[in-house]
Amino acid sequence: MAAFPPEREEDFAPYVPEEVLRRGLAYFKEGRVRRLFRVGERLLGEVQGSEPTPYRVEVGPGLVGRCTCPYPSFPCKHAVALLYAHLERKAQDLGALLAALPPEEAKALLLRLAHLPEVALLLAEALVPEEAFLEGVRALRQAFRLGEGEEEARRLLLRLDRAGRKEVEAFLEALPLAPFDPEPYLRAALARYLQLSPRLSFLLALYLRHPSEGVREAFLGAALEEPEQALGLLQGADPSGLKRGLRAELLFRLGRVEEALGALREGLEGVEDYLLLVERLLALGRAGEALKYAEEAREWFGRDPRLLPLLDLLVAHRGSPEDHRARFALKPNLEDYLALKAKLGRAFPEERKALLRQVKDLALLARIYLLEEDWKALDRLLKGAPPEAYPRLAEALEAGLPEEAKKLYLEGARREAEKGTRKAYREAAGLLLRLSRLDPKGAREAAWALARAFPRRKALWEELGPLLSENPHEPAPK
Known part of the structure; x- marks a missing residue:
């Protein structure tokens, strides 16, 4: 692109989608650009959109900038309208005017501007950014109580690059309270936090309150820099099992495989614990050991629907009648029915009635009767079937x-x-x-x-x- 701000339409038009360019030009022609000024290489202003309050727009070199409108991409039509307004009436450079002011006049000007509430807020953000950010977080929490807050969260994201560790921690602590999905905001705030000498204890506490994937990855990323401190934090009481899962994952990433497997074995209490251990063993190529734990889980939790992935594993790698029976009991299906019929041979008729009693799906029953050519049973089924x-x-x-x-x-x-x-x-x-x-x-x-x-x-x-x-x-x- 040419130097910025642009001198002619050709300086920016080729880099803007045609529809956005057309609508931005229309906004300019309609006189929607309310204010326009320049600070160095940046154009700033206000453009009247569909809302009562004009949108604030900032455009800089490379057509990089931001707008308070909800349009997901940039430049938006409001930014384009601002560019066309600049071509018509070249914005005066406020930066040059301010630089020419003597210090006392500049201070007096700021004091006068501070009487305007809107300007005072901006000055507070510039002069005491930490306190202004924390005030924004307090406003965010209040908005959350009212079932709102997404606009406040977006505004705080725009100021993250100027926030310190204390301010970002306050923001991160507030976000899990959001009445909307906080994950995109959490990920952006965590990326900033990891640039600020993050505290492992804070990230762990945040994860225990809000066990999201983004917080988990942030903790593990920081833990790799200080593994022993992280492993120490992951000791002690762990009623939720979250710390144990983090400890095992961290040990795997550190290459301490046997310690990691030991951590997983220590916590074998529920179906999810067995699933995690079996998946890890399979990934390591230790299928025999994985099958042993899958069978142990089947014996302990045979009627738990969450066991299906482990039963699939047992059927795929071993396929004993017990494996097929266990999976059929949880989720009756034609594959297990036919497998049992083939494996049990002459003993199958004794088990057939018990298997069919487990089938509540009339379509599956119909398929079974059709395959076995049990026409009487199929006729009874069709006559008694409900219309649905x-x-x-x-x-x-x-x-x-x-x-x-x-x-x-x-x-x-x-x-x-x-x-x-x-x-x-x-x-x-x-x-x-x-x-x-x-x-x-x-x-x-x-x-x-x-x-x-x-x-x-x-x-x-x-x-x-x-x-x-x-x-x-x-x-x-x-």
Whole structure:
């Protein structure tokens, strides 16, 4: 780019998206630039946007700057409007004017400006930035109590580069109280904090109160610089288990693998503890040891749904009947059913009834009966199935019993259409679209039958649109 501020439109226009450039020019033409001034190579001003309060804009070399508007990228249309305003009426350089003032006049000018509340706040930020930042944090906490505060948090982020360790710690302590997701703000504040001789004890306390990934990584990053101090802090009472997890991870990153595994073994109390240990052992190539702990977890927590990843591991690496039974008990599925049938051989019929009693999913039952050609059981299942199960049953029967699947799709679509809501019409259309895979002509005829049955339901006609062929004798409802 050319020197800044620009002398002509070509100095900045090629670097701005066309739509932003067009809207910024329109804002300038509409006279929305309220104030404009220059300090050295920076242009500053106010541009009237859609809100009552004008947006404050700052643009510098390389089109780097900021605006108080919510637009996520920069430059925004307000910054472009400011640039066009500068081309028309070259902003006077305030920096040069201020530099020319004698010291006493400059001091008198500042004292007069300090009577303006808005200027006084800016002067306070410049003269006592630490106290001004802490005051901003106090205002942030109050905003959080009112269910607000995101705008205050954004303003504090803009001042982070001038904040010290004490101020950033206050900001970090406040952010977990936010009524919105604080993670993006935490990560930005933590990046600044790590530049300021961070205190490990503070980061650990913050993590124990707010165990987010960002805080965890910040602690571990700082801990690598002072590992022994960090390991000392991670000793002692640990009711939540968070310190133990941090200690193990830090030891892994330090290359002290056996110590890290020992820390994980010490804390084997819940399913998550076993999961973490097994994952680590697998990553280290110690599959035999991982399987041993996975089996131990199965014995301790066999009915806990969180155990599924470990059961998947046991099935994949060993696949004993006990492994398949345990996984089927938590999540009945066709794979385990067929595996047990193959592995148990003649003993399977004795177990079949017990397995089927565990299956609550009618579609899965239908698949099992279909594979085993148990037509009587399948007939009983279909006769007793509730209407809400028709779609999934139809899908299960598509390959083996397409005619039965068609009937279920048709009946399901009819019942949905009778409900009389937009959502139900959409469901009906979806069922008929699935039917069209099996019988395109039948699906189209069924769609027309529904449309004729409810000629005044415009929403139904709209949802069925893709299935309704051209028919001059059947116009859509007005």
